Amino acid sequence: MRKYMSIAGISIKNALAYRANVTGRVIFYFVFIFIFFSLWSAIYKGNEIAGYNLTQMVWYICMTELVVFCSGSSIFGSMNHEVKSGSIAYQLIRPWNYIFKKFAETLGNITFSASIFTLMAIILGMLFVGPIKNFDPIAIPFIIVSFILSISMNFFILMSLGLLAFYFEENSPFYFIYSKLLFVFGMLLPIEFLPLWAQGILRFLPFSLITWAPAKMVVNFSFEHALAVLPLQAVWCVAAVILALFVFSRGIRKVNVHGG
Amino acid sequence: MAAIVLDKLSKTYKVKVREEGLKSALKSLVKPTYKEVEAVQSVSFTVEAGEMLAFIGPNGAGKSTTIKMLTGILHPTSGSANVLDYNPVKDRRKLSYQIGAVFGQKSQLSFHLPPVDSFRLLSNVYEIEKSEYEERLTQLAELLELGEFMNTPVRKLSLGQRVRCEFAASLLHAPKILFLDEPTIGLDVVVKHSIRELITKLNREENATVFLTSHDAGDVENLCRRAIVIDHGKVALDMSVKKMKYDYLNKKVISLKLKDTAAIPEMDGVTPIKVTPYAAKFSVDTKIAAIGRVLAALDSENIEDITIEEPPMEEIIASIYKGNRKGGEKT
Amino acid sequence: MEVKKHLKLIAKYFAFNLSALTEYRTSFLVQVFGMALNNASFAFFWWVLFDKIGTGIGGYGFQDVMFLWAVASTGFGIASVLFSNTRRISGMIMTGELDTYLLQPKNPLINSMAARMSASAWGDFLYGFILMVLIKATLGMWLMFGVGIFTAALLMTAITIVGHSLTFYFGNMEVVGGTLWEFTITFSIYPESIFKGPVKALIMTAIPIGFITHIPLRLAHNFNWGTFLLLLGVTAAYCLLAFALYMGGLKRYESGNLIITRM
Numbered sequence: 114m115r116k117y118m119s120i121a122g123i124s125i126k127n128a129l130a131y132r133a134n135v136t137g138r139v140i141f142y143f144v145f146i147f148i149f150f151s152l153w154s155a156i157y158k159g160n161e162i163a164g165y166n167l168t169q170m171v172w173y174i175c176m177t178e179l180v181v182f183c184s185g186s187s188i189f190g191s192m193n194h195e196v197k198s199g200s201i202a203y204q205l206i207r208p209w210n211y212i213f214k215k216f217a218e219t220l221g222n223i224t225f226s227a228s229i230f231t232l233m234a235i236i237l238g239m240l241f242v243g244p245i246k247n248f249d250p251i252a253i254p255f256i257i258v259s260f261i262l263s264i265s266m267n268f269f270i271l272m273s274l275g276l277l278a279f280y281f282e283e284n285s286p287f288y289f290i291y292s293k294l295l296f297v298f299g300m301l302l303p304i305e306f307l308p309l310w311a312q313g314i315l316r317f318l319p320f321s322l323i324t325w326a327p328a329k330m331v332v333n334f335s336f337e338h339a340l341a342v343l344p345l346q347a348v349w350c351v352a353a354v355i356l357a358l359f360v361f362s363r364g365i366r367k368v369n370v371h372g373g
Numbered sequence: 374m375a376a377i378v379l380d381k382l383s384k385t386y387k388v389k390v391r392e393e394g395l396k397s398a399l400k401s402l403v404k405p406t407y408k409e410v411e412a413v414q415s416v417s418f419t420v421e422a423g424e425m426l427a428f429i430g431p432n433g434a435g436k437s438t439t440i441k442m443l444t445g446i447l448h449p450t451s452g453s454a455n456v457l458d459y460n461p462v463k464d465r466r467k468l469s470y471q472i473g474a475v476f477g478q479k480s481q482l483s484f485h486l487p488p489v490d491s492f493r494l495l496s497n498v499y500e501i502e503k504s505e506y507e508e509r510l511t512q513l514a515e516l517l518e519l520g521e522f523m524n525t526p527v528r529k530l531s532l533g534q535r536v537r538c539e540f541a542a543s544l545l546h547a548p549k550i551l552f553l554d555e556p557t558i559g560l561d562v563v564v565k566h567s568i569r570e571l572i573t574k575l576n577r578e579e580n581a582t583v584f585l586t587s588h589d590a591g592d593v594e595n596l597c598r599r600a601i602v603i604d605h606g607k608v609a610l611d612m613s614v615k616k617m618k619y620d621y622l623n624k625k626v627i628s629l630k631l632k633d634t635a636a637i638p639e640m641d642g643v644t645p646i647k648v649t650p651y652a653a654k655f656s657v658d659t660k661i662a663a664i665g666r667v668l669a670a671l672d673s674e675n676i677e678d679i680t681i682e683e684p685p686m687e688e689i690i691a692s693i694y695k696g697n698r699k700g701g702e703k704t
Numbered sequence: 705m706e707v708k709k710h711l712k713l714i715a716k717y718f719a720f721n722l723s724a725l726t727e728y729r730t731s732f733l734v735q736v737f738g739m740a741l742n743n744a745s746f747a748f749f750w751w752v753l754f755d756k757i758g759t760g761i762g763g764y765g766f767q768d769v770m771f772l773w774a775v776a777s778t779g780f781g782i783a784s785v786l787f788s789n790t791r792r793i794s795g796m797i798m799t800g801e802l803d804t805y806l807l808q809p810k811n812p813l814i815n816s817m818a819a820r821m822s823a824s825a826w827g828d829f830l831y832g833f834i835l836m837v838l839i840k841a842t843l844g845m846w847l848m849f850g851v852g853i854f855t856a857a858l859l860m861t862a863i864t865i866v867g868h869s870l871t872f873y874f875g876n877m878e879v880v881g882g883t884l885w886e887f888t889i890t891f892s893i894y895p896e897s898i899f900k901g902p903v904k905a906l907i908m909t910a911i912p913i914g915f916i917t918h919i920p921l922r923l924a925h926n927f928n929w930g931t932f933l934l935l936l937g938v939t940a941a942y943c944l945l946a947f948a949l950y951m952g953g954l955k956r957y958e959s960g961n962l963i964i965t966r967m
Contacts (some may be wrong), residue, residue, distance in 0.1 A: 137879050144890060151898040155762050162757055283731040286738035293745035301749050306756050386960055446806045448959050462958075469809040479804060485724040497716045498808050498815070500709070526727065 135229065142182055142233055149174045149301075150241045163305040168242040169332040175234040176328035177300040180260065181292075183226045184267040185219035189288050192275025202368055212357050215272065216265075223264060245332055252334035255343070259327035262346040267295075267323050269353035276357065279364030299325035316341070319349045376550060376582040377420040377443060381452035384413040384438050384606075412438045414606040415452065422549070425576050425583040427597035427614065431694045435606040436586055440552060443584075444472060457549055470499060473548035473581075477555030480527075480535075481542045487524045488538040492545060499546035506545070513541045516578060517571060533564040540571065550582045551575070557589055569595050590686035594618070602693050610693055618683050621693070623660045627667070629653045630678035638670035706811075713810055714786060714818045721821035732823050739827025740834070743777055746893070747835070762897030769895060770839045771924065772917040774832040775849060776892045779856025779916065781829025787817040788825065790861050791885050793868035793950075794878040797957065806958075813865070813950050845924040852920035855939040859916050860888040862939075862946035869946070872953025884911070892917040912938050 150171050157167040165173065192215075195201040238245075274287045281287075298304065299321035304312050315321045326342040390408045413435040420426055430436050441447035443454050445465030454461055459468040482491040489510075496506040514523065517537045522530055527538070536556075543551065553572070557565045573596060576583050585597060593600055593614060600617060602610035610617070629635075630652055637645045637653050642661030646654040657667050664681075725732050747770065754766040761769075783790070796802045796816055805812040805819075836849055868881030891899070891907055896918040899907065907913040915938050923931055 137882060140879075140883055141886065144887070148890065148894060148898075151900070151903075152761070152894055155895065155898040156757055283734050286734050286741075289738050289742045293742055297745050297748050297752075302752060306752055384960065441803070444807060446803050446958060465806070466809050469807055472807070474807055476804075481804075483720070483724050485727045486720070490720060490723060494716055494720045497713060498810055500809070 135226075138182060138226075139229065139233065142178060142230060143237065145178055146171070146175055146234075146237050146241070150237075163303065165303060165305070165332070168245060171242045172238045172245055172332045173303060173328045174301070175238045176331050177324040179227075179230050179234045180263045180267065180324055180327060181295065181300065182230045183223055184264050184271065185223045185226070186267070186271055186292075187222070188215065188219055188268060189271045189275040192272055193278045193284065196276065196278035196364070199368075201365070209358065211361060212269075212272070212354065216268065219268065223268070227264075249334060252330060255334070255339045256327060256330045259330050259339075259343060259346060262343070262350050263323045263327050266319060266346065266350045266353050269350070269357045270319065273353065273356045273360045276360040276364055279360070279367055294320050295324060299323070299328075303329060317345065319353070322346050322349055374422045375419050375455075376422040376424070376457060377584070378455040379419070379439075379443075379452070380417050380454070381415045382413060382417070382439065382442060382449050382454050383411070383415050383451045384435075384442060384447065385450045386410045386412055411606050413442070413449075416603070416606070416608055417452075418601060418608060418611055420582060420584070422582055423576070423580045424599065425572075425597045426585065427593040427600040428584060428586050428603065429588070429593060429600060429690060430603040430609070434604045436603055437554075438606075439603065440554070440584070440586065444468070444474075444552065470546060471548055472550045472552065473543035473546065474552040475539055475543045475554070475556050477558040480539060482527050482535070482538055484527050487526050488519075488530075488541070489523050491527075491538075491542060492523075495542055495545050501546055509545060509547065510541075513544055516574065517541050532560060533567060536560065536564065536568055537571065540568075540575070544575070544579070544581075547579070548581065550584060553583060553585045553587075555587055555589070556585070557587070557592055565589075565591065572596055590690055593690070594686040602690075604694060617689055618686065621689055623658060624684050625657045625659060625664060626682045626684060627655055627657060628680040628682070629671070629676055631675050632677055633675055635672060635675050638667060640667060640670060643667060710811060710814045713814065717818040718786060718821070721819075725821060725823045732826075735823040736827040736830070739824040740831045741827075743773065743828065743831045746773065762895045764895035764897070767839045767841070768921060769893075770835055771841065771845050771849070771921050772893050772895075774835040774839075774841075775852040775856050775917045775920055776832075776889055777828045777835070778830075778832025778849075778853040780860060780889060781825045781827075781832065782853060782857035783860045784822040784825030785829060786821070786857075787861055788820040788822040789817045790864050790868075791882065792820075793817075793865065794871040794876060794881050797868075797871045798876055798878075802957070812954065813947065817861070842924070844927065845921075848920040848924040848927075851935075852917070855920070855935055856892075856916045858939050858943055859912060860885070862942045863888050863911060863913070865946035865950055866942075869949040869953045872950075872956050887911070888913055888916060896921075912942055915939065 153167055153170045156162070157170070160166070162170075270291065271288070274284065274291055277284045277287055298315055298318070304315050304321045304325050307315070322342060322345055326346055329338055330342075386409070387407045388410050390406045416435075416439060428436060428439070438447065442449050443456055443461055445461035445468055448462050456468055457471050459471075461468055481495065482488055492510060493506075496503075501509065513519065517540055519534075519537055519541060522534050523538070527535060530538070556572070557568055560568065569592065572583065572585075575581055583596075585592060587593060597614055600610070600612065600614050601608060612621075626646070632651070634650050635653060637643065637648060637655045640662050642658040644656045644658070646656055648654075657664060750766060750769050754761075754769075789796070793816070796805075802812060802816060805816040808815060832849070832853065836846065841849065864881055864885040867884035868877065870877040870880055891913045896914070899914075904914075908915075915935055919931065919935050923935070
């Protein structure tokens with residue numbers, strides 16, 4: 114455990130080194146929120162749509178974007194690179210060690226991003242629409258857990274997709290398709306905007322569990338919601354880890370058989 | 374006829390100076406201090422058409438800065454350069470039709486396509502007429518021994534084939550001056566040798582002036598008749614390679630195979646290198662001890678075999694660099 | 705004359721780059737379709753949104769927003785197919801890659817930009833056309849699409865060049881160039897009226913992103929020669945600005961006044 118913590122420490126230092134990169138992402142985050150704030154302001158006339166009012170919608174997008182920006186999505190590219198360059202063959206062969214080593218390495222980056230973007234999210238939310246009405250502090254622990262599960266889930270799924278480089282020459286489409294599915298199934302719009310039958314299915318798929326689940330907890334907390342999503346998030350989180358382990362161990366075996 | 378003339382060519386950079394620490398970081402934002410770096414200081418020399426010149430010097434000596442000024446990529450601070458009767462700064466584009474370059478690490482060819490495709494693209498960049506281009510390509514194919522592999526994607530070619538295609542690419546427009554920067558870097562001995570032969574052939578057949586920059590002493594030794602050593606922005610040495618080899622270090626290394634143990638002659642200017650029961654190796658400073666005298670001092674009955682060598686080119690060049698570091702100027 | 709020579713050069717690069725990309729057929733096709741699918745997900749978003757709210761947004765209907773997307777997408781496609789290196793301008797300056805182009809007898813901006821082609825950009829290029837067909841675009845829309853995709857491509861390229869050219873003057877401005885490149889799309893694919901005040905002013909003047917998609921849409925609905933000529937004029941003017949800024953910066957580069965490390 115201590116080994117992983119020290120790796121995380123180093124990665125925080127590394128993350129700080131990428132200051133220039135952060136500027137770009139911060140700008141992009143700000144612009145994204147600004148655009149959606151402009152859009153929702155043009156649409157809403159003091160009413161509610163699909164059970165959300167303007168304030169909630171803006172905070173919603175702040176939160177879903179927060180998850181996406183903090184998930185250490187560079188893991189896809191770095192997995193891709195490590196597989197293609199063959200350097201992965203020199204890593205620890207044991208899947209557990211490798212998967213969690215990568216997570217620990219990215220943890221610094223994730224923590225760093227999370228601090229910055231959480232701050233940004235709150236500032237922008239306050240700035241654009243002011244506080245959420247009737248926000249109950251009791252929601253906070255649930256929110257934190259939900260975010261942690263979301264970010265982890267997203268991370269391990271992206272890692273698995275990156276590791277598909279073992280099997281596919283060109284695996285960037287996987288990243289694109291996955292991130293677009295995230296976009297449309299919960300990031301841009303709460304799933305309540307979609308027809309009921311679609312909502313029914315989506316509640317069980319990882320996409321909206323990554324974005325909509327924690328975001329809704331912030332803008333419209335209810336124990337029913339927490340009870341409905343948290344267990345599913347946990348299940349998918351575990352599933353994502355298993356997926357990553359699976360893809361890695363199969364892939365590395367393939368490499369060893371064929372000599373890389 | 375002079376191809377390249379440099380007259381007191383100089384380049385001074387202004388570099389921001391900044392010390393460690395937060396205070397000076399802030400200070401440099403508000404009131405930056407600059408340091409002047411004289412990368413090239415009043416360099417003058419002339420290169421005749423058809424010459425093959427080695428332009429060498431340690432890293433940071435001002436080599437690439439000088440070349441950039443000769444090709445028009447950089448403007449000199451003072452002095453002038455005249456390349457093929459053009460001012461590189463004013464007539465860079467016109468000059469570029471007449472010069473070619475091969476950079477050891479950079480490629481002009483698309484990795485994915487056959488070299489011919491890249492050749493055709495370049496023929497457009499240099500506006501070579503179709504008929505002229507085809508004639509030229511045939512000529513180069515013969516000269517550089519490019520076979521059918523011209524039509525094979527570059528990624529499938531051997532290194533030797535690739536390098537020959539790089540040369541072809543830079544020669545399509547029949548440049549009068551060829552700037553070669555580390556052309557044999559990373560190549561194995563056999564390929565190095567064939568590329569050197571190639572460059573010599575090119576110089577002869579095309580009468581192209583070759584301006585070679587290389588850290589490989591073998592390149593210098595085998596290709597160029599003249600070498601200019603530049604260090605700290607100044608010309609440290611400008612002489613024929615032959616003279617450099619034979620006269621510069623005034624040193625010869627004698628290796629003897631002996632029938633019986635023998636002592637190395639104790640003379641001024643003779644320095645032992647290695648002595649074993651049946652062999653002896655020593656160097657002779659020919660400024661102090663004439664070779665003839667040293668040989669006479671040996672017991673010829675005892676000698677089974679003798680080898681007399683000049684110091685390797687590396688050593689010569691290294692000592693030139695080192696010598697300059699000590700501040701002295703040797704001629 | 706020079707312009708004709710450079711147009712010919714762009715055409716030659718086009719054929720050359722396309723051959724290189726299609727050497728790897730599967731990869732190429734995958735990238736093209738991937739990008740088209742990528743863009744389609746946004747269409748889905750808008751369709752859901754319009755369906756739910758039941759009204760227009762600032763005078764825009766679903767078809768209108770899709771028109772914005774079509775012009776932006778195909779315009780972006782043209783820009784990235786022909787001049788994919790535009791977004792690498794800062795990098796080329798910083799690493800000295802620019803020198804290779806300075807050694808050749810062609811304008812370094814055009815030469816360096818045209819040297820690369822993006823495979824996925826073909827997906828963007830095609831997507832616009834597909835979208836126009838699917839939304840049953842009106843004649844007015846088709847006509848403005850025909851012109852708009854070119855003005856869009858030119859504006860996107862020019863705005864990005866302006867951003868990256870700052871590297872000549874201030875050191876590594878990769879972030880500025882990259883951000884402007886993204887902005888040309890981000891601000892083009894939402895209804896015009898959601899932008900107000902200083903932002904609206906900015907994208908209609910100093911950084912004419914508003915002319916990329918919004919003006920063409922206005923013209924598609926209500927054509928008038930004045931606005932049309934303004935569109936062409938702004939495009940031409942900004943291209944000239946970008947060119948001048950770059951060439952001016954290039955002079956600084958050649959004077960060696962850049963405080964950067966080069967090989």
